[in-house]
Every structure is written in structure tokens, then in C-alpha cells.
Amino acid sequence: MSIYLDHAATVPMVDEAAQALTAQMRIVGNASSLHSDGRAVRKAVEDARMSLADMVGCEPSEIIFTGTGTEADNLAIKGFYWKAVAAHPARTTILSSAIEHHAVKDPIEWLVEHEGATSIEIPVLANGEIDLEFVRNYIAANKDSIALISVMHSNNEIGSVQPIKAIVEMAGDIPVHTDAVQSLGKIDFDFAELGITAATISSHKVGGPLGVAALILKRGLDITPVTHGGGQERDVRSGTFNAPSIVAFAAATRAALSKKDSEFTRIQSLREIAATRILAAIPDATINGVAGLPGILNISFPNTESEALLLLLDSEGISASAGSACSAGVSRPSHVLLALGRTEAEAMSSLRFSLGSTTTQSEIDRLVEVLPSVVERARAAFSVKK
Amino acid sequence: MSGGVDSAVAAARMVDAGHEVVGVHLALSSNPQKYRSGARGCCTIEDSHDARRAADVIGIPFYIWDMAEEFHEGVVENFMAEYAIGRTPNPCLRCNEKIKFAAVMERAKALGFDGVATGHYAQMHETELGRVMYRAVDPGKDQSYVLAVLNTDQLAGAHFPLGDIVKDDVRKEAKARGLYVANKPDSHDICFVPSGDNAGWLRDRLGSDVGPIVDEDGTKLGEHKGAYTYTIGQRKGLGITIPAAGGEPRYVLKIEPKTNTVVVGNHEALAVSGITGEKAIWCGPVPAESTEYRGFAQVRAHGTPLPCTYSHQGGNISVALDAPLFGLATGQGLVIYDGDRVVGSATVCATE
Numbered sequence: 002m003s004i005y006l007d008h009a010a011t012v013p014m015v016d017e018a019a020q021a022l023t024a025q026m027r028i029v030g031n032a033s034s035l036h037s038d039g040r041a042v043r044k045a046v047e048d049a050r051m052s053l054a055d056m057v058g059c060e061p062s063e064i065i066f067t068g069t070g071t072e073a074d075n076l077a078i079k080g081f082y083w084k085a086v087a088a089h090p091a092r093t094t095i096l097s098s099a100i101e102h103h104a105v106k107d108p109i110e111w112l113v114e115h116e117g118a119t120s121i122e123i124p125v126l127a128n129g130e131i132d133l134e135f136v137r138n139y140i141a142a143n144k145d146s147i148a149l150i151s152v153m154h155s156n157n158e159i160g161s162v163q164p165i166k167a168i169v170e171m172a173g174d175i176p177v178h179t180d181a182v183q184s185l186g187k188i189d190f191d192f193a194e195l196g197i198t199a200a201t202i203s204s205h206k207v208g209g210p211l212g213v214a215a216l217i218l219k220r221g222l223d224i225t226p227v228t229h230g231g232g233q234e235r236d237v238r239s240g241t242f243n244a245p246s247i248v249a250f251a252a253a254t255r256a257a258l259s260k261k262d263s264e265f266t267r268i269q270s271l272r273e274i275a276a277t278r279i280l281a282a283i284p285d286a287t288i289n290g291v292a293g294l295p296g297i298l299n300i301s302f303p304n305t306e307s308e309a310l311l312l313l314l315d316s317e318g319i320s321a322s323a324g325s326a327c328s329a330g331v332s333r334p335s336h337v338l339l340a341l342g343r344t345e346a347e348a349m350s351s352l353r354f355s356l357g358s359t360t361t362q363s364e365i366d367r368l369v370e371v372l373p374s375v376v377e378r379a380r381a382a383f384s385v386k387k
Numbered sequence: 388m389s390g391g392v393d394s395a396v397a398a399a400r401m402v403d404a405g406h407e408v409v410g411v412h413l414a415l416s417s418n419p420q421k422y423r424s425g426a427r428g429c430c431t432i433e434d435s436h437d438a439r440r441a442a443d444v445i446g447i448p449f450y451i452w453d454m455a456e457e458f459h460e461g462v463v464e465n466f467m468a469e470y471a472i473g474r475t476p477n478p479c480l481r482c483n484e485k486i487k488f489a490a491v492m493e494r495a496k497a498l499g500f501d502g503v504a505t506g507h508y509a510q511m512h513e514t515e516l517g518r519v520m521y522r523a524v525d526p527g528k529d530q531s532y533v534l535a536v537l538n539t540d541q542l543a544g545a546h547f548p549l550g551d552i553v554k555d556d557v558r559k560e561a562k563a564r565g566l567y568v569a570n571k572p573d574s575h576d577i578c579f580v581p582s583g584d585n586a587g588w589l590r591d592r593l594g595s596d597v598g599p600i601v602d603e604d605g606t607k608l609g610e611h612k613g614a615y616t617y618t619i620g621q622r623k624g625l626g627i628t629i630p631a632a633g634g635e636p637r638y639v640l641k642i643e644p645k646t647n648t649v650v651v652g653n654h655e656a657l658a659v660s661g662i663t664g665e666k667a668i669w670c671g672p673v674p675a676e677s678t679e680y681r682g683f684a685q686v687r688a689h690g691t692p693l694p695c696t697y698s699h700q701g702g703n704i705s706v707a708l709d710a711p712l713f714g715l716a717t718g719q720g721l722v723i724y725d726g727d728r729v730v731g732s733a734t735v736c737a738t739e
Contacts, residue, residue, distance in 0.1 A: 331451055
């Protein structure tokens with residue numbers, strides 16, 4: 002087993018979720034069937050829905066289960082855009098942050114390339130928070146042309162938390178969506194309290210199984226569906242209910258929330274220790290952004306390539322990550338770090354450590370012990386490049 | 388690990404031999420195609436997935452290294468520059484010389500690795516001459532020719548686990564090891580020209596400079612649309628309208644880039660009995676300068692070994708062939724063998 006410092010990518014499944022999943026897996030029934038077998042499974046799905054709704058601060062009917070967080074983001078971006086443009090052809094602008102995950106960024110880019118949308122990116126400040134003045138001014142000048150605002154609740158690479166409530170206050174009638182997959186179970190997230198129109202949450206980020214997530218969508222609002230079929234989930238997202246995973250999703254969320262505050266304190270303090278000791282051992286390293294998420298530590302190591310750092314850490318049994326991986330497998334500078342004002346070279350020499358439930362003091366000790374020689378070797382490799 | 392069967396089996400054999408192995412796929416194009424459409428070219432994104440899968444089945448770590456910039460500078464630009472001055476380059480030699488056993492080897496050593504293994508067909512033997520390279524046992528697949536550009540230092544860290552096996556057996560072994568790529572076709576031609584249309588690729592980059600095709604007396608016989616589409620010894624596709632006096636076939640004898648002229652002549656005019664190669668590289672002990680030795684010269688990948696007498700001075704190798712060779716372009720690789728042992732190589736710069 003490695004020292005796993007990539008919790009932002011995915012986390013171990015918690016026992017409560019594995020148990021709920023296994024139990025429900027043995028029960029046959031399509032939750033949409035009329036008969037008693039179907040109804041029993043349906044009840045389990047609706048119980049889970051209610052439980053989740055209670056935990057995230059929304060109505061049960063506002064939860065639309067999807068297969069992945071990416072699917073939920075795509076549904077939000079495309080669904081709101083198509084709905085807006087159908088009603089008002091001039092509403093073709095999507096306002097989003099410069100640091101959105103590709104699951105939000107790419108559907109927006111697709112709409113720009115294929116459907117004539119305009120994408121406006123809100124710049125971020127040095128601490129990784131969006132520039133609210135920009136938002137205020139842009140909305141004031143362009144109110145009637147904005148189809149949707151999408152700003153992530155917290156960022157997966159640098160951990161900064163966004164002022165979503167302030168955006169909602171400025172937005173007026175404009176729908177506001179937030180990708181909250183990194184926030185659920187770690188920091189405060191309440192759908193009703195934020196006043197948002199839509200939000201994305203994901204099971205595997207919270208200790209539940211892969212393959213299930215949700216778009217929380219304000220009731221009474223029907224967006225244009227992406228997936229048509231049997232009409233499940235308010236006709237917005239058809240597909241057989243993944244009952245075992247839905248049930249496990251709710252169980253995982255309950256488990257995470259029951260220890261949210263204590264884990265926040267524990268993980269944040271481990272992160273602070275790691276940061277202090279790494280900066281002491283490698284004085285020219287710099288931390289990127291200010292992380293509101295407790296476990297994220299994004300550090301640049303000058304004159305290295307993150308690829309080399311990751312390979313060397315991997316050989317030491319330490320799992321970390323860097324930037325945005327792309328489909329060709331070759332790393333490119335993270336758009337998040339570039340938006341923060343880092344140069345390409347700085348972005349390409351940055352690592353993200355994301356601590357979580359399995360992280361211990363001795364793991365941090367080992368990381369700090371190994372990192373200086375790893376950085377030294379990576380620097381040697383960097384210097385042989387012409 | 389290219390995603391092909393040779394490098395997959397090579398990696399597996401290195402593990403069996405007790406080495407700590409890490410698989411690396413080289414991303415050499417900044418704009419790779421998604422899928423392999425046939426046997427030409429490498430490496431697509433699909434190839435990189437095949438490489439990753441092979442590494443996972445073998446049980447070794449796998450990474451992709453982006454060498455697109457180095458490859459473009461060292462191999463692709465060299466390819467274009469050589470054609471532009473009327474030479475016929477072999478880019479695989481430059482890739483081995485500058486990328487696979489240089490940039491990759493240097494990076495690997497800096498990171499703490501001891502060497503680089505590939506699926507090339509060649510053999511390394513420890514002899515009283517040191518660690519030296521021999522032809523592979525499969526003469527049809529022997530790739531010692533393209534590896535002869537490696538110097539002694541590079542060869543010290545090079546491993547070729549497929550040197551002692553024939554291709555058919557490599558595929559059988561891949562199958563036995565559960566490697567899906569056992570039946571993947573070999574890629575041929577130049578890896579960065581997936582269409583196989585070298586002339587078209589060059590035309591897109593060097594343009595179509597119309598010029599004369601002349602005979603040895605200077606009589607104009609036709610026109611060409613780019614001297615780089617011709618190579619010494621070429622007979623087909625000359626685009627000449629006037630037939631030769633005796634009806635004999637015509638061959639490209641020379642390409643003169645300064646005047647953008649292609650010179651053609653008969654078969655005898657192609658005869659070469661002396662070759663000079665520049666920028667000599669030694670794959671083991673350096674023979675005494677200005678001394679004649681007997682050996683074999685090879686001037687094409689999978690070409691016939693030609694008995695010869697050779698000597699070297701000041702970085703140039705001079706070869707006197709026992710029997711004439713018909714048609715040799717400058718820019719090609721000249722490799723010297725002592726029996727099956729690779730002595731060294733140079734780049735053909737003059738013929739007579």
C-alpha cells in the first residue's frame with residue numbers, strides 16, 4: 002500500500018458505503034417497475050434520496066442522480082444553456098471562473114465551438130478566489146445576455162473556496178450552478194442556504210462508490226435534458242436507477258458528515274505541518290493559492306518537472322498528482338495555476354498533495370524525509386534537458 | 388515501449404532477467420493521431436494505450452515522456468535539412484543517436500536509472516574487446532544497422548533482449564505472456580510520416596521548386612517538382628519524356644541542390660567502388676588511424692554486407708569495396724562490420 006496523498010482524485014470507500022452497497026446489490030428489482038420487487042428497490046432509492054437531501058439542504062425532488070460528476074456538470078451547463086437560448090436567443094453568454102474543472106470548462110468550450118456560445122472567464126486573485134468586482138461589473142453591463150453562471154464551490158487543485166453566496170446575490174434572475182464535488186463532506190455546503198440554482202456532488206469523492214453522482218436542481222426548474230429515455234429523474238435524466246450505488250452514496254455522505262469537523266481540524270493541521278516542514282527543507286519552494294479545503298497542498302519546486310517528481314515519489318511509494326492530466330497522457334501546464342498568475346515553467350514544476358482520511362503523522366514524516374532527495378534528482382534531470 | 392509487440396516482449400524479458408524495470412512511452416509528436424490506421428507510422432494515442440496495457444500486464448510502472456520538442460529539433464528538422472541539401476537521410480539513425488539513447492538515456496540516468504532497453508533486434512556481448520554489439524540472430528530483422536550510431540558510452544547502458552530470438556517466436560512469446568499486442572502489425576516506414584507519402588510530406592514543408600532533369604551531358608530531359616522527391620539510384624517515377632538513345636533505363640545519378648538539378652544516367656554510371664563517411668562513431672575499441680582493415684560495409688537497413696577494405700582518419704571513414712555497388716546516396720548510414728560485430732558507422736558524404 003502506498004502513502005496515498007491523492008484524495009482529491011478519489012478516496013477509499015468507507016465501510017458504511019461498502020456494506021450498504023453489498024446489501025443492496027443482492028436485491029433484484031428495477032426501481033421503475035410497477036410490481037413489489039421494483040417498489041422495494043424504489044423505496045430504498047427514495048430513502049437514500051431523502052437522506053441526502055436532508056444532508057445537503059435541498060428538497061428530495063431536487064436531487065437528480067447521474068453516473069458521474071462530469072455528467073452532472075455537462076447536464077447543468079448544456080441544460081441551462083439550451084433552455085436559456087430557446088427562451089431568449091440573445092442569452093448566449095456563460096460566465097464561469099478561470100479555474101473550473103474540465104468537466105465544466107470543456108462543455109462550455111464545446112458550446113462555444115459548436116453552438117455560438119460566448120464564454121467569459123472570471124479572473125482569480127492571488128489567493129485563488131474569484132474577483133467579485135469583475136462579476137459585479139460584468140453582470141451590471143450584460144445582464145440580458147447571460148444564460149448561466151457556473152463557479153465551483155471549492156477548487157480541486159489549489160483548494161480555494163469561492164464566495165458563492167455573494168455571486169448569487171449579484172446574479173438576480175440568472176441561474177447559478179456550482180460544482181461542489183470537492184466540498185461535500187469536507188466543508189460547509191448547504192444548497193438552500195447558498196441560494197443557488199444547481200449544484201454537482203459526487204459519491205466517490207466522499208467515500209462512496211464510483212459511478213454515481215447528482216445534480217441538485219431547484220424544483221420547478223426544468224432544464225433541457227442531455228439523456229432521453231424512460232423519463233426517470235423528472236424526465237431530466239433517464240436511465241435505470243443505480244440503487245446499490247445510490248444507497249451507498251447516502252451512507253458515505255452520512256459517515257463523512259458525522260466526522261466532518263474533527264477531520265477538518267485533524268487534516269488541516271497535518272497539512273500545515275507538512276507545508277512548514279517542506280518549506281523549511283526546500284526553501285525555494287512556494288505554495289500556490291490559499292486552501293480553504295483542509296487537505297490540499299499545491300507546491301511549486303523551481304527547476305524541476307512535475308512528471309519527474311511524480312515518477313520519483315511513485316518509486317518511493319508515495320502517490321501524489323500534478324495539474325490537469327489530458328488524454329494524450331502528456332502533462333500540460335495547469336490552467337488553474339496559469340490563472341493564478343504562475344508562469345508555464347512554474348505550473349509544470351508544481352505538485353498537488355491532497356491529504357485525507359488515511360493520512361497520518363508518520364506518512365507526513367516519510368514524505369518530508371523523502372522529498373528533498375526527490376527534488377534534487379528531479380533538478381538533475383531538469384538540468385540535462387537542453 | 389511504443390505499444391508494439393517487440394518493446395512489450397523486451398520489457399517482459401528484462402523483468403525476467405531480474406532488472407527493476409520502468410516502461411516509458413515516448414510522445415514524439417505534439418499532435419498525435421487518435422487511432423492507428425494500418426501499419427504505417429507511430430505513435431498514436433491508441434499506441435500509447437497499448438503500451439500502458441502491456442506495462443500493466445507485465446506489472447511494471449509506466450510513464451509517458453514528452454520528447455516532441457527534442458524529436459522535432461534532432462530528427463524531423465535534420466530530415467528536412469538533409470533533403471534540402473540534396474542528401475537522402477535515414478531519420479531512424481538520428482533518433483537512436485539523439486533521442487532514444489541520448490535524451491532519454493540522459494534523463495533516465497539523472498533520475499537514477501542505469502540504462503535503457505529497447506525491442507531492437509541486436510545483441511550485446513561482453514568480450515575481451517569490452518561490451519560490443521553484434522547482429523541479431525534473425526538476419527531478416529537485424530537492426531544493428533540503425534543502432535551503429537551509438538558510441539561506446541551509449542552502448543554501455545543499452546540492452547537489447549530480443550537479439551537472440553526470431554520474430555515469429557517473439558509473437559508466440561507475447562501470446563504466451565498474455566500480451567494483447569501479439570498480433571499487432573509491425574510499423575514500417577518513417578514514424579512521423581504516417582501516410583507513407585514522404586514526397587508529399589516534404590512538399591508540404593519544402594515547397595515545390597520546379598527544376599530541370601538533365602543527362603550527364605547537361606541536356607535537359609524534363610522537369611521535376613522538387614529535387615527532394617528523388618534519390619540516387621531511383622529508376623521509377625522520373626517523369627522524363629525523352630527516352631534514352633539505346634532505350635536503356637535511366638537512373639538518378641546526382642542531385643544538385645544549388646542549381647535544383649537532378650542528373651540521370653545509365654546503370655553503369657551508378658557504380659560506386661569507394662565511399663567516404665563523415666562524423667565517424669565507434670561502437671567499441673577504435674581501430675588504429677590510417678591503417679587498412681578488412682571488413683564488411685552495409686549502406687542500407689537490411690542491405691547486403693559488402694566485403695571491403697576500410698581505414699579512418701580525422702573523423703572520416705574511407706571504404707574501398709571489393710565489388711562495385713550501384714547507387715548510393717549521400718546522407719545514408721555507412722556501417723562497418725567485422726564479421727557480425729559492429730565496428731562503427733559514419734554518414735556517407737562522398738562516393739566515387
